[in-house]
Amino acid sequence: MGAATQAMRALFDHRPWNWATMATWTLGYALSYLLLQLVLAAMEVTGTHRVEGDEAISLAIDLRALPQNADPDVWRPCLERRRRQLPWVGWATTAVLFLFTGLVAWAAAVGNAQAWTVWALVALFAASSAAPRAWAASRARVVERLLSQLV
DSSP: OHHHHHHHHHHHSOOOOOHHHHHHHHHHHHHHHHHHHHHHHHHHHHTSSOOTTHHHHHHHHHHTSOOTTOOHHHHHHHHHHHHHHHHHHHHHHHHHHHHHHHHHHHIIIIISTTOHHHHHHHHHHHHHTTHHHHHHHHHHHHHHHHHHHOO
16 A cells, blocks of 8 residues: 555656655554554454354364364355355455556656666566465365365
8 A cells, every 4th residue: 555655646746756655654554454453353352343253264264174063054154155255355456456556557657767666566566466366266275175074
């Protein structure tokens, strides 16, 4: 997000790329995200926000194993819902990364006199854009294995 914000500033304010500003924006976004996660965790502890079973499903996927007492009638719908969600998560995240890549590439070409450092950032974004789909596909394979274990 910091790179995208810096790219927009470079394009619309006609300013050269500023790595310190990008780092500041990135840190601000990271701290905002951390604060949001803490608020959501506090809401969950107080019971005002709860998604039943999601934590257990995520843990089972992380551990690649079902709990000993997993009831197929409860777990199957939850795992099937997760299986349907994963491709969308992978594609949506990849799409956002491609948008960021395009925005930073535009800033590199138009607002920064073809600076190689900004193009290196474009290359990093482009290279990382395959990761969300690979992560989602890996998780989907684990979900498939867990579904096959339900009797």
